[in-house]
Amino acid sequence: RAFDGDRGPNTGGMGVYSPVPIVTDEELANMTHTMRVAAAATAREPFKNDYRGVLYGGFMLTPEGPKVLEYNARFGDPETQVVLPRLKTDLVDVMMAVAEGRPDDIELEWDDQWAVCVVLASAGYPGKYEKGKVILGVEDAEAMDGVTVFHAGTARNADGELVTAGGRVLNVVALGKTFDEAREKAYEACDVINFEGKQLRSDIGAKAAAGRGAWE
Template sequence: MSAPENTIDILLLGSGGREHALAAKLAESPLCGALYIAPGNGGTLAVGENVALDAEDPAAVADFARETGCGLVVIGPEAPLVAGVADAVRAAGIPCFGPGAEGAKLEGSKRFSKELMARAGIPTAAYGSFTDEESALAYVREQGAPVVVKADGLAAGKGVVVALTLDEALDAVHECFDGAFGAAGSTVVIEEMLTGPECTLLAFTDGKTVRPMATSQDHKRALEGDKGPNTGGMGVYSPVPIVTPEEHEEMCRILNETIAQANREGIDFRGCLYGGFMLTPAGPKVIEYNARFGDPETEVLMPRLASDLVEVMLACAERRLDEVELAWRDEWAVSVVLTSAGYPGPYEKGKVITGIEDAEAMENVTVYHAGTAVNEDGELVTSGGRVLDVTALGDTFEAARDLAYAACEKIDFEGKTLRHDIGLRALRGREAWDE
């Protein structure tokens, strides 16, 4: 698959809604030649070529990129980053968007992340870190509830328990050390529970320059009213109307200081830094970092990004982000996640999906595939817990939200589940978080 001389072939790693959103945005660029997605999903088939490749095997990824002549590798999920895929790709002389293994520890180890924040003086929750259950239990009894109990390593977004009672906190500690999250739970971080609205601010960075993106706010709980277990995300909107200019300035300062600290410590961080913030009465504090684009945040940021994504990612990979300014569309974006019945618990796969074409025929609606596949009969079917992200743009928050839900009604599959209150609280203003 050859491309014109003024384009570059690109390899994108991942299979979720985030990757479909990134793939679609990359494919829009006149700089994009062949686009390979490994392994991709039922939606990425429309914008590139899905390839069978172990995304967590550094040597295999580097070999594929070299053999196909790729001029850029983009790493979507966290696991390949923690595995050192970016290091292997760069060692092969290929530009890569995504931090090396050392930088990925900002997400891969909550203890590492908290210690770096402490060294940089970055505001975050007070915490304790433990490698044995008895010490952790003693700390919980001493602190009391509420607290937040986190498995130190990667646990697919499910290793965090907001414990409102002492018993819940003790049970969460026991669950971690009992092997519920594998090696990720061998170290446990226990934090004070911060209060206030949550806000996400992502940034492009080349390890020196930081270019913040637009604000967004995810809805992590499975059920309406922010109840039920945590999920990978049930819906999201951008921008966040309740953020004050002062809070936004402080969040940007924190992301800049984080990259400056990483630089001081010799950590090469080229890619996307995800800042998860709590807007506390004392100002924004970091809840967590991710070392990559968020999912579903990407699904509202990419439609609003007016800049050429290939150009921006190459500038990050080649350490010349200072040459690039980001441009954003003025519209609001709201994305609602359609999930399989039972998610985030057990769910069935293989349910035939209909109505996506009808939804996308609506102006300003995009449907990103997350957990989809094509079966032997050529039908699009469910293959994951989070199945689709239905994203709409609008001139107002209300217009974008109404359009997203109207588009959701067009789509059907057996067991389709969704939250109907995405963005409702923010429409009521800041005081809604005091209720």
């Protein structure tokens, strides 16, 4: 949802975190099994296409356990932007091994740090919004330890200034040794970035930090 407290219209995503602290080992195993079955199915009838690439599973936790909402054959934002920063294995090596049909040559290694992403959007998103607002502070944010700013809807104007060019403008990602530290750093970085009409949720990860009872 667009606004704090899960209010307002649905969006493409206003924030995300990795790993998800409320997921149990059993639920994770359930989702992993589902993805393995789905991946194996691409090599069987009626496909026979030897698919090599990304298979993204979008899950929702329900009282009956994880349920698949969608599959995508691509990386998606902002979800991927809190996963890949935690991947210690070289992504190019992973892609080459997959493309060349030798996935067993790769062992994925993950950073133990937490990652939190907060989306900075244009005022009015996901409805009508204005473009061309000058953006300041991105370099200052990226100079902060563990912070990466991904561009989602930006451009350069005639004067070479960075400006807004979409509904979701920037995805601000921070790594931290704890979930709370990552959240705090992400919002500190968001504070130093400014443009007219900057819109963001101030509660990304708050429910997860409070535990599963926050959804009841």
